[in-house]
Amino acid sequence: MTTIDTTPPGELAGAAPGAVTPPVDNYLTWSKGVASWAFTLDHKRIGVMYLLGVLTSFLVGGIFALIIRTELIAPGQTIIEPETYNIFFTLHGAVMVFLVIIPSIPGSLGNFVLPIMLGAKDVAFPRLNLFSFHLWIIGAIFTVLALLFGGFDTGWTFYTPYSTKTELGGVVPVIFGVFILGFSSIFTGLNFVVTVHKMRPKGMTWFRMPLFLWALYATALIQILATPVLAITLMLVGLERVFQIGIFDPAMGGDPVLFQHFFWFYSHPAVYIMILPAMGIISELITVHSHRHIFGYTFIAYSSVAIAIFSFLVWGHHMFTSGQSALMNTIFSAITFSVAIPSAIKVFNWLATLYKGSIALNTAMLYALGFIFLFTIGGLTGIYLGTLNVDIHLHDTYFVVAHFHYVMMGSALIAFIGGLHHWWPKMFGRMFDETLGRIAFVLVFVGFNVTFFTQFMLGSHGMPRRYYDYQPEFTIYHMISTVGSYIMAAGFFLTAFYLLHSLFFGRKAPANPWGGRSLEWQCTSPPPHDNFKTTPSVGDCYDFRAVHWSEEEQGYVVIRDDDPDTVSSAH
Amino acid sequence: MVLFIISLAMVFATVVLAYIVVRMQLVQEGDWRPTGAPGLPKLLILSTALLIGSSGTLGLASRTAVRSGSASRVGGWMLCTLCLVGGFLITQGFAWMILVQEDLGFRSSLYAWLFYIMTGLHALHVLGGLGPLCLVTRHAFAGRYSGDAFSRRGLVYCGMYWHFIDAAWVILYLTLLWGMRG
Ligand code: HEM
Ligand SMILES: [Cu+2]
Numbered sequence A: 001m002t003t004i005d006t007t008p009p010g011e012l013a014g015a016a017p018g019a020v021t022p023p024v025d026n027y028l029t030w031s032k033g034v035a036s037w038a039f040t041l042d043h044k045r046i047g048v049m050y051l052l053g054v055l056t057s058f059l060v061g062g063i064f065a066l067i068i069r070t071e072l073i074a075p076g077q078t079i080i081e082p083e084t085y086n087i088f089f090t091l092h093g094a095v096m097v098f099l100v101i102i103p104s105i106p107g108s109l110g111n112f113v114l115p116i117m118l119g120a121k122d123v124a125f126p127r128l129n130l131f132s133f134h135l136w137i138i139g140a141i142f143t144v145l146a147l148l149f150g151g152f153d154t155g156w157t158f159y160t161p162y163s164t165k166t167e168l169g170g171v172v173p174v175i176f177g178v179f180i181l182g183f184s185s186i187f188t189g190l191n192f193v194v195t196v197h198k199m200r201p202k203g204m205t206w207f208r209m210p211l212f213l214w215a216l217y218a219t220a221l222i223q224i225l226a227t228p229v230l231a232i233t234l235m236l237v238g239l240e241r242v243f244q245i246g247i248f249d250p251a252m253g254g255d256p257v258l259f260q261h262f263f264w265f266y267s268h269p270a271v272y273i274m275i276l277p278a279m280g281i282i283s284e285l286i287t288v289h290s291h292r293h294i295f296g297y298t299f300i301a302y303s304s305v306a307i308a309i310f311s312f313l314v315w316g317h318h319m320f321t322s323g324q325s326a327l328m329n330t331i332f333s334a335i336t337f338s339v340a341i342p343s344a345i346k347v348f349n350w351l352a353t354l355y356k357g358s359i360a361l362n363t364a365m366l367y368a369l370g371f372i373f374l375f376t377i378g379g380l381t382g383i384y385l386g387t388l389n390v391d392i393h394l395h396d397t398y399f400v401v402a403h404f405h406y407v408m409m410g411s412a413l414i415a416f417i418g419g420l421h422h423w424w425p426k427m428f429g430r431m432f433d434e435t436l437g438r439i440a441f442v443l444v445f446v447g448f449n450v451t452f453f454t455q456f457m458l459g460s461h462g463m464p465r466r467y468y469d470y471q472p473e474f475t476i477y478h479m480i481s482t483v484g485s486y487i488m489a490a491g492f493f494l495t496a497f498y499l500l501h502s503l504f505f506g507r508k509a510p511a512n513p514w515g516g517r518s519l520e521w522q523c524t525s526p527p528p529h530d531n532f533k534t535t536p537s538v539g540d541c542y543d544f545r546a547v548h549w550s551e552e553e554q555g556y557v558v559i560r561d562d563d564p565d566t567v568s569s570a571h
Numbered sequence B: 001m002v003l004f005i006i007s008l009a010m011v012f013a014t015v016v017l018a019y020i021v022v023r024m025q026l027v028q029e030g031d032w033r034p035t036g037a038p039g040l041p042k043l044l045i046l047s048t049a050l051l052i053g054s055s056g057t058l059g060l061a062s063r064t065a066v067r068s069g070s071a072s073r074v075g076g077w078m079l080c081t082l083c084l085v086g087g088f089l090i091t092q093g094f095a096w097m098i099l100v101q102e103d104l105g106f107r108s109s110l111y112a113w114l115f116y117i118m119t120g121l122h123a124l125h126v127l128g129g130l131g132p133l134c135l136v137t138r139h140a141f142a143g144r145y146s147g148d149a150f151s152r153r154g155l156v157y158c159g160m161y162w163h164f165i166d167a168a169w170v171i172l173y174l175t176l177l178w179g180m181r182g
Helices: A034-038 A043-071 A082-117 A126-148 A171-198 A211-243 A256-290 A297-313 A326-354 A363-386 A388-394 A398-428 A434-460 A472-505 A564-568 B002-029 B043-066 B071-101 B110-141 B153-180
Strands: A547-550 A555-558
Touching: A034 A043, A043 A082, A043 A126, A043 A398, A043 A472, A082 A126, A082 A171, A082 A211, A082 A256, A082 A398, A126 A171, A171 A211, A171 B002, A211 A256, A211 A297, A211 B002, A211 B110, A256 A297, A256 A326, A256 A363, A256 A398, A256 B002, A297 A326, A326 A363, A326 A388, A363 A388, A363 A398, A363 A434, A388 A434, A398 A434, A398 A472, A434 A472, B002 B110, B002 B153, B043 B071, B043 B153, B071 B110, B110 B153
Parallel strands: none
Antiparallel strands: A547 A555
């Protein structure tokens, strides 16, 4: 097997395009049977299984969302009971946060791409990686079990004292489930940090790493530092619920606000666990699809780390109305503003990269552009909320709901979908239908804004979040929002359709369909079991002058004239 | 491994912080330690000594290994460590029993609850470390770490974990002692 960048295009001349099937194995068919997947140590298979799990959870969480929106289409009861409504919005939040967004990018795309980008065979601890995935499955099972035990209606935040007092029996199972998911997340983080430290190939210094890896690295650090706090906090809540005594119980002299401190000490960093990998993906998509060297590499890399550090210092902005002292509120408000700086640095660098690039409006690129737009709105409204006096009015209204949907769904999830399109040909060796892809993007993008922009208005007019019923004057907004959610759902179903369709009927993907420069585009699609026969060498992974279109390949090839050594090394 | 330990340290830091916050609040309100509630059993001094001792013998084990000591000497130190750790767990168990006999049920007050939570959490981490410790002891007797061994990773990681568990206990113990005043 040769890697593509070492095969001069001329060598394949004569063979009809598309008929060239290089005599290589591929990881999908490398071995067969359910057990060969369930107990595989191959990071690519683990990534694909995560993908399947995450997308299934997304479907489940999405169905809950549609039920919630349908219930809210008109005031009063529409389709479900108030108690059921409480359970459903809680499940929607918990599933989307803990089972979808947090594991989505690191678990599926990260696992798949990270070792290949490093030119490595696998992550540093393949067994630990498999174990993380199994933990994820067990955690998911507990979350489902929670439903059988009567569900839970605490909101995804599990605020005490309600979570230790509610009658519903599903609280302990779900807390245990989230506890286990936390471990899955910690182990994945550990694995990535060690892999990035130990397995970079020759020539790839820290500042030659693809930016996606920087982002995953920063994310992993947050996962390792913040998640244990969540784990022990949830454990204390669980014990308190079982024994009816604990430090969060005001009746015994405990302190429920302490729970909020602990919870947000994890959960604010956790929002960066969601957004940092997304930003990493966007950095890749923007440069590859505009065929232009990334602008401000070091700024983007450092801002990832800066965000990771700041994220530990701002948790108090979720508690402005929980009775913190005025001094604390002011400090937290001020630090919250400073988070905006590294975020804005990234946005400006992306825009500068696009400027004068030759932009290909592929589906993946559309998602990247959509991300920039939606993240800007989400981030700016975050500043609104971080402003002390404004937040007193907006706290616990739909404004907050809209804010975090813009950043979690509009940014993190959109980047995940964009990344999925970007690496889909690599993962499965098939091209999807671009036209349908663009149509689906428009549906999702329009639907998203219709759904959530209205919620900013709802919130500033005073509609509280998590309510089952509302005043008639809010009806029109809720109706528009619900219609938007249907449009979005149509977009996602269309996406599911053409992606599945491509698996069976799609055109065979070339090794490098978009003109990428990093290492994952230099092995075949789908990659062979071992990724690379020999450790490939890397140059500047954003130097697109070496990338050329090749008719024979029906894709791009990387021909490096700066380093004749690698061009001929495989012969 | 360092990262793993930092990760665990966050767990212990959280409980210690919780303890401090709750105690300060309750002391202000004047009902932290219920009247007549027993203080810390003296046995804890013994268990602390045992745990520090085990950390020491483990250190000796790795020193012997590096200085190309014989397999049986490295193994011997490891066995000492195991015994000391076992002793620690047993004394902790006795301490719990004494408190229960003195009628400090874990549901009686937050004062009691926090004591059990903190010692329990720590004991769980000790228990969790026992498996690897046994394994390393066996390897030590088999001569895996002696002479110019291929890798002493197992022994080194075990040592790091154990020193951490030791340090965590000392901090917990100091916190508990501080909690006794007032
Ligand atoms: C420029 C950056 C950001 C700032 C300044 C910011 C600020 C805030 C503030 C002040 C709140 C509290 C509002 C309230 O409850 O009254 C909030 C809520 C929230 N933010 Fe952000 N945010 C930012 C970015 C993000 C990102 C990137 C995410 C996730 C990917 C995110 C997710 C959330 C969530 C989930 C909540 C609500 C949690 C809940 O109460 O259920 N935020 N944000
Ligand atoms: Cu926050």
